[in-house]
Amino acid sequence: MTTTKESICSGRPKICDIGCGQGELAYRLSxxxxxxxxxxxxxxxxxxxxxxxxxxxxxxxxxSIFKCHRKMRQRYA
Structure with missing residues (x-):
């Protein structure tokens, strides 16, 4: 049986931390x-x-991403 660390780190996966707040979990996962x-x-x-x-x-x-997208759509509409 593999540990959580071994299974998470095999192949250097990419993770999206949704609701990251101050980034504590993202920091620990990195x-x-x-x-x-x-x-x-x-x-x-x-x-x-x-x-x-x-x-x-x-x-x-x-x-911020949505605002930027909306501005771009308005500019090029």
């Missing part, structure tokens, strides 16, 4: 060797996570 992207509704928490976690982690605010 320490296990995974590629992690964090997504949260709060722009403040996404900015905090981006500024206080590893440079190899990516954090996004989902509302």
């Amino acid at each position: 320490d296990l060797g995974t590629k992690v992207t964090g997504v949260d509704l709060s722009e403040n928490l996404s900015v905090y996570a981006r500024n206080h976690r590893k440079a190899s982690l990516y954090f996004f605010c989902i509302f």
Whole structure:
């Protein structure tokens, strides 16, 4: 039987941490060797996570993505 760490880290999987908050889980998962992207509704928490976690982690605010998409659609409509 494999441990959780062994099963998570086999083949360096990519994980999307939805509702990542300050990025604590994303940070711990990346320490296990995974590629992690964090997504949260709060722009403040996404900015905090981006500024206080590893440079190899990516954090996004989902509302910022929607706002950008909406602006692009309006611009090119």
